[in-house]
Amino acid sequence: MKGIFLVLNRTKIKFSYFILYMSYFFIFFANTAFASKLLYKKYNVSQGLLQSQIKSIVQDEEGGMWFGTVSGLSYYNGKHFINYKDPPYPRSSVLDLFRDSNGHIWVATVGEGVYVLKNGKIFRHYTKSDGLPSLRINRIMEKNGYIWLGTGNGIVIIKDSIIDIIDSSDGLPDARVNSIVFDGEDNLWVGTVSGIYVMKDSKFIYPYNRFRNKLFVHYLLRTKDGRILAATRYGIWIFNKGAVAHLGPPRIPSAFITHMVEGPHGSIYFTTDRGLIKLYKNHIFHYKLENLYLNYIYVDREQNIWIGTRGGGLLKLQNEAFTHYTLEDGLPDPAVISIKALGDTTLLIGTNKGMALKSGEKIRVFALQDGLPDMRVTSFSPLSKNRIFVGTWKGIVIYEKGRLYHNRLTRLVGNLRVNCMEIMGDTLFLGTPSGLHFVSLTTKKQGTILKGKHDVTFITRDSKNNALLFIADGNVYSWREGIIQKLNPAGYHQDLVYTTILTNDTAIYAGTESGFFVIKGNKITKLGEKDGLSDFYVVALLDDKKGNIWIGTNRGINRFSGKDVRIYNSTNGFTGEELITPQSISLDSQGNIWFGAFTGLFSYNPELEFVDTVPPYTKITRIEINSNPVQITKKFLKLPGSRSSVKIEFVGLSFKDETDVTYSYRLLGYSDEWTKPSKENEITFINLKPGNYTFQVKSYNREGIPSRNVATYSFFIPAPLWQRPYFQVLSFMVFLLLLYALTQMRVKWVKRNEEKFKRMVREKTRELEQKSYELEQLAITDPLTGLYNRRHLNDKIKMEIERSKRYRRKFSYLMIDVDGFKQINDTFGHTAGDDVLRIIAKIIKDHIREADFAARYGGDEFVILLPETSLKGALALAERIRSTVERTVFGLNEIEFSTTVSIGVFTYDKQEIETPEELLRIIDWALYRAKIMGKNRVEVVKHKFH
Known part of the structure; x- marks a missing residue:
């Protein structure tokens, strides 16, 4: 069988062992599937990642993600990347990252030994001066509180700064150790450049004394069910209860296996130089992932799968429950318009370019x-x-x-x-x-x-x-x-x-x-x-x-x-x-749901859906006082004063979907109420009163589960100097000393300001009189035309009637009405009508004497009172006004038009008129005559009273 090899020992293998191996293999590798599309989120240098080649990944106790690159360390909190590339942090390639039982992060490098981080800071640094046999550290693991290192020259064991070494002098066949792991019987497995060795009873042997090899081993993994898996340059080797199985091409696309991890639901993931391989329920799945060369794979506490690539940045698989099938997988057309899942594993697929039959992972197309x-x-x-x-x-x-x-x-x-x-x-x-x-x-x-x-x-x-x-x-x-x-x-x-x-x-x-x-x-x-x-x-x-x-x-x-x-x-x-x-x-018989879309066929496997029940960890990441950053390590901060601004940034470490994390906070000392959750991860406080304050914030993941902690930060705003007790006592004493001097000065001050006050009274009186006059003018003036209003007109008529009776003098009275004013408003708008009234008012002002009195009677009517004026003089004035209006061209927004006025004239000469109302009734009759006689004319009423 091509691609499958059984490595036998130097003697003939027993037939029963052969049967055991073959049974195991065919059970485990019954089916191969090629699923070309997986949804993932990509992170690269443009988003803040230090370098595009990721060699190792680990999650710290808080939940933050650390990435080892070829040029140092990078940390990600869900919002920002923080890069550590300068001393005292490593600057060379980071081959492995490991979190020990104390929460410390161990950093394996190519040529700088191993670093230990505590709370993100360098805690220890082991080099050759500390006893390391090599500065190349390939792998890190922990067993019973001991840290084990696979190095370029043997195995290192560290406990409380005591270092022990296992190398060729102890019988290790090859000291170039790439990976180490313990099996269920506490036997140490060692993966080296030249093969796999197992230490039993202080001696290194081949696995089970049956497996001799010359393999370049990248990584060893012990699964939860006790199997030992080896990722090599020649495929995947699986050791299980005395049986050895190998998986290589053509059942997998590449034999170059770089790393592996046990994922959710019992699946195992392998990174290769040609994409990702997953073993799940006796099936093999291959995901191309843009044909990227994959270096490393890691599963975080939320079961997110992180993948480090060589040159392609960082990938995070988002939801494996969905699988996407396209033209590359054999569909006749990407637009799937009908689906029918049959009782077995068969699926019928309808498209606009034929029918497809999906049986297992094979797709057959039917056409005309x-x-x-x-x-x-x-x-x-x-x-x-x-x-x-x-x-x-x-x-x-x-x-x-x-x-x-x-x-x-x-x-x-x-x-x-x-x-x-x-x-x-x-x-x-x-x-x-x-x-x-x-x-x-x-x-x-x-x-x-x-x-x-x-x-x-x-x-x-x-x-x-x-x-x-x-x-x-x-x-x-x-x-x-x-x-x-x-x-x-x-x-x-x-x-x-x-x-x-x-x-x-x-x-x-x-x-x-x-x-x-x-x-x-x-x-x-x-x-x-x-x-x-x-x-x-x-x-x-x-x-x-x-x-x-x-x-x-x-x-x-x-x-x-x-x-x-x-x-x-x-x-x-x-x-x-x-x-x-x-x-x-x-819906198929396995409970999978199939969806047809314009971009292909999708399957949803509910068994692979992982509901995020892991609470996030909330962390305050930055504090600024008056736009200046301060150290977060200070848990209590004294601010300069009440005018200070405090800006606090925070994150919730949850990576199912960083964009779905929400936050709720409160500021004790200001309010005890928590805010409604939102996606805003920063807040600024300004103009806070003096006192003690404690900021508290918690986060919620995509499922609404609150964080396992509440991040807090306290600060104190001191009272201003003038509110402090000692300052108040000192101020009172100074006040008493000044009181006497101020009393003496007051007498002089009162006398000096008495005259000043009198001057101010006189000036204020004049100002009030002026303002009173201005108010009076406003009360009797029409705001549109600037002429007097009707109210003032009545008063003026009364005065003129009394004066005429007393001194037996004549006076004349004109009433002017704009012809067709309503049509002007309807045709050109009220703005044009207002302009007409203002222009006619100006014409009236230009034609009357200083002693004459002009007023806007209401609407489009004007009244002119002419003291000491005969009928002849009044008629002459009326005609001048009428003709001037007739010649005037009015306009609005480049539209020109003309209008006329009708004028009624009445001269008072010894008539028995007592009230303005009687006079207005008579002149209104004159105006009415002008209207009914054809408009644009002057009419006079000759009326005598007996």
Whole structure:
């Protein structure tokens, strides 16, 4: 068998041992799978990583991630990378990182020995002067409190600064040690440049005395079930209970295995020079990961898998529950529009470019030459375990045991375009753009249930009510015993466009273009984006038989548990984003869910879904006082004063998705209330009152689990000098000494300021009189035109009537009205009307004498009072004003227009007029005459009183 080798000892191997080996091998490596796509997050130099070649990884006690590169150390807290590349930190390549039982980080280097970090600071540094046989440290491990180092010249054991060495003088065949591990019987396994050796009873032997080799071993791993695995340049070697198995090409893409780790759910991961290999449940999976050369792999406490590459930076796998299949894996087209998982491991896949049969990890494509009526495969409906109806745009065909064929029934259907199918009883129902068709499986009778051009896009069975449910033109219909009934499952939502519907023993679930509905009896619950759904447009629904409803939308998929919604999209495993049809989702017999999207086929394995139950660790990372950073090691800080600003930055160490970590904080001394969790990881306090303060912050991971600690920091703001007791006593004494001097000075000050005060009173009086005059003018002036207002006009008329009676003098009175003013407002707007009134007011001012009185009577009417003026003089003035207005061109925004005025004239000459109202009534009559006589004229009223 190519790629599989059994290394025998120098003598003949017993037949029973051969049987044991072969049984073990075929059980463990029964299947090989090639899954080309895994979702991962990539970190590189542009994001702050020190170097793009990662040789080792470890997580510290707090949860921070340390990365060994070819030029030093890099630390990541979920927000920022902090690089340590200058002394006293190592500057050479870091080959291994290890956290011991005390929480110290051991750093293995190529030429600088081994460093020990405590709380991120260099604690110890071991070199040749301390007894190391070599400065090249390849591997670090701990056993019973002893630190074991695999070096370039033997094995080093360190305990309380005491160093012991195992090398060739102790019988070690090769002192170039790359890896060390203890098996379940406390035997030391040593991986070297030339092979694997086991120390038993202080002697080094080949494994089990049966395995002799010349392997270049990179890494040794002991699994939880006791197996010893060796990663070599010649594949993977597995030692288990006396049996030895080897895995190499062609079952894996590369024999160059650089590192390995035991991951979640019993899986084992191997890094190679050609991607990632995973062994899981007797299956081998290969992930190309951009064909990167992988150096190292590590599983953190949240079961995140970190991978160090050679030149490609750092990778973090995000959700292995999803596997992505594309054209590279054999699909005929990336857009998957229909899926049907059969009872075994077989999956039928419909695309726009043919049908695919996925059996295990093999994909076979069916096209026209294989019997498909049309390349656009829209739906599947099982007739039996082995016979499946396949719906296309040109009729249906039967799939059975790897072949497609027609029978009488499929020929009856003809070239009908099929959107969806469902079998109920002995009848096959076909959803088409021209209605719901049926064909009897026994009598071959066929017909149409819903007549007319109705586009039927989805069919399902309501087994509880023994009815058929289907969606046509966005409406839901029920068919039972030959009766069709239009339904409205979501009650009062009459305008919904339905896309899919699902029923089970507990509820009806409806997907629409505007949300997801759950109907339980008379209770209807709607879920949309504000309720946590990734998108309101629902494409497909599926019941996973575990209490969850899966909702496929235009933007990701959602798992609805009945209480809450969990979204899967490109950030946590599902990169398909958008499902295509209601038929593009299916559940297989293993509990895996399959999704069809525009970018390929996706499978979801719930066994590989890891819910993050590990609480994060909250850490304060930076403190600034007045924009100047201070040492965080000071747990109590005295600030300069109350005007100081305090900026605090913090992180929650949780790496399932760093962007989903939220924070809640409070400042004791200011408020005892915790803030509502948010993603903001910094806060600035300013203008705090003097006193003692303690800042507290906690974080929450993606699942809402709070941190296992509350990070705190205390600071003190001293009171200003003037609030301190000793300063207040001193100030009181000084006050008493100054009081006498101030008293003496006061007499002089009072006298000196008495005259000043009198001057100020006089000046203030004049100011008040001036302001009073200005206010009076404002009260009697029209704000738009600057003329006097009607209120002041009445007072003026009374005075003039009294003066005329007393001295028997004449006075004249003019009332002016703008012709067509309403039309100006309607045509050009009120702004133009206001400009007309201002211009006419200016014309009036320009034509009257200083002794005359002009006022705006109201709206578009003006009044002029002319003392000592005869009728002849009044008529002359009126005519001048009328003609001036007539010649004036008005304009607004480059639009020009003209207007005219009508004027009424009245001269008071010994008439018995007592009140302004009588005078205004008479002049109003004159104005009325001017209006009815054709406008743009002057009219006079000659009226005598007896």
